[in-house]
Amino acid sequence: MPDVFHTQKHDTENHHCTLPGEPWNLLAKFIETGIFVELRRKLKRWLMISKSHPYTRVYAPSISRLKSEVQRHLIDHYGIIHPLSIFSLYFNFLVCFSFIVQYITAPISYAVHKDLKHLSYFLLPINILIFFFIIVNFFTGVYSVNDNVVIMKPKQIAKSYAKSYLILDILGYGPLVLRMLKVRGMISKKTVHHLAPIMVLLRYFRYIWCLKVLSIARLYFGFSNFKFYFLKLTLNLVVINVLAIYMLYTCLPHSSSNFSVGSFLKHADATMQVIMMVNHGWYIEKAGRTFGPLLSVLFIIGGFCFHLVVLVEVMSIWFRYSSAENRQARVFDSVMAYVSYRGIPTVIKKKVDIYLKFKYKGTFYKESAVIKSTSNFLREEILLASTKNILEKVDLFRNIPFDLKLKLRTSMTTEIFLTDDVIFRAKSIGTTMYFIISGSVLVTSPFNEEICYLKDGCHFGVSALLLKMSRAVNIIAATPCEVCKLERNKFLEVLKGKPRLISDMEIELSTKILEASHRTLKSDFVY
Known part of the structure; x- marks a missing residue:
């Protein structure tokens, strides 16, 4: 019996049930001969819908619905990776982490690396992973949270990917292509420094997807709303600051000899002062009589918006701290404290905990308030x-x-x-x-x-x-x-x-x- 379905007292191998219905071990029908049968079954289970995925309890809340989805996957779309599978979950976590590392380190690397060949080696592991990510996307189903449906047909999967991130993912390889052309002497270093920033910025559109993956990670690992939004705010601040420094550095005129670590750090200092609204950007104004002051004004406006966003995010964290999920935690804690106060045996305490978790399923609602409203x-x-x-x-x-x-x-x-x-x-x-x-x-x-x-x-x-x-x-x-x-x-x-x-x-x-x-x-x- 697949582990994904196994729960306490489900093991009925010695019982010949006369009730109508398909047997639970559906995968055994598809992988029953050949070599390494158990290994192939385990690998296939990694590609099938899993109860461990946070969205599975929404898409397939019952065992019957879960069984039907497995049957549909194995019969109609055997070669497709299910979007609610363990493989898809962990692979997305890995790619999301790689994207975030690239968002923080790549702009600095592009700015300060004089040897383009060494830079290519530095970013090679991430670029290889993202290449595989593009390929895997064509063989992975799409789950629509709004419609609560899973798309498994290859043409619809390709169409959905083409409408979302396909072009941006491909153009994100622009800096790598430009560096290869520069190494072969087909384009100049100045051309690379003018075109590469645009290509770098295109990959930042994937940051929205990364935030969604982080939300799934929060549900999977059970982090509280408060910790998650604090982490997201910190990450947003770091990414925005690094991106702003890189944009300023690439917008200002340089000679080829001025692309250095010292020059980049000076621009970083000037950018942070303007964003934090403690300076008007004198270093930026030195870039030119017209372009410099204009850029300084734009960064001051950006700094104001930055402060406004931080304020809104902090207020959002505060409101979410007193949201339904935290009220649920307080209710759970109150019930368990009452049970402990009454000296209830441990067995009954566990039953109370299981009951609350099963009834509310990670959310909280007040039944009397729902009835009244x-x-x-x-x-x-x-x-x-x-x-x-x-x-x-x-x-x-x-x-x-x-x-x-x-x-x-x-x-x-x-x-x-x-x-x-x-x-x-x-x-x-x-x-x-x-x-x-x-x-x-x-x-x-x-x-x-x-x-x-x-x-x-x-x-x-x-x-x-x-x-x-x-x-x-x-x-x-x-x-x-x-x-x-x-x-x-x-x-x-x-x-x-x-x-x-x-x-x-x-x-x-x-x-x-x-x-x-x-x-x-x-x-x-x-x-």
Whole structure:
């Protein structure tokens, strides 16, 4: 079974389940012969969607949805790298780090290196990595955060990349090409110093992408909002200052002999003074009667904007410090402090922690505030969207009119169960039917013999809606799971105008129970 799917109590290798559905180990069907089978499977899993990716819980929040995406990937797009894979995640981290190193060091290197051949060697590892990054982009799917869709078709991937960063990534190799031409004597050093700065600036457009990757890294490693925005502000300040120094240095006239470390440091000192608004830029004005003062004014305006941006970013950090995520942390800490104060055992403390994390999933919301701020109609719409198609999977409900199904869905409530929680026991009288929204449950006989597992999308307890009979099995949460509950009294209230329909369903249900009693294994329909 792939590690990406494995959770506690999912291991059912010795159980021959009669429930419909594909086996979990889909990858074994595609890689089952040849040499190094296990190694090839591990490498392939690195290229498939992973539960560890921060966006996976948004794109595929349930095990069923995750399984469907793996199936789509392996069958329809086997040779494509999934954008929510571990390989894509770590490769983007590596490329992002390389870009940031280049943003900080490359302008200084371009300015002070007299030997262009040594400069090429210095930047060679980063340029090779970015070359591979361009190639990999043509074989990696695209995840749209806004639309919550994954594009896996090669033509659409190429089209999406061409519309975004392809041209800028290629033009970013301009300085390398110019240096190679200079080494061969095809262009002059002066031409390189005039054209290279423009090519260098083009690669800075990738900085927006780097910030997005850093946001993903924050979610993946679990950094707080406060630490992340402080790091981002510091990084922005460093990159902006280095870029401003480089722009000033390349804009002012030089003779070939003046391209030196000392000259660059003088311009760095002048640039920092103007940006920090402690000087008017006398060194800049020496560049010329017209061009120098104009450049000085532009840098003073830039310094003002720089101060304004810093102020806005600091205020943003402060507001985010008191944002929902930090309120969530405070609520969690308060709950755990209360549990500790009451002397609750460690086992229950862990269950409380798991419950809070499963319910809020890294975010925080106040349920009472949501109810007060939304209308009844809007709350019903939200409930209908979250329970879409779950009643259509119940064969017994096939003759219920669509409008009554909508009423049934709005009558449901949700509940969360943690691992090993008993949802109901055999021989108890049931009054509720359950629909699994996420997670999985274990079905056992009255003698605690394992029967099978039910995952998200399945239902159980339908007999409790129509017949006053004891439960046939035990249902225990195998993983933290969220279920929708439909009570018998609400079910009968919605269908009170359809006595014939209720009678037909009772007869059909009784027939199925009688048939199931002659089999060793109970059907999911009866639970």
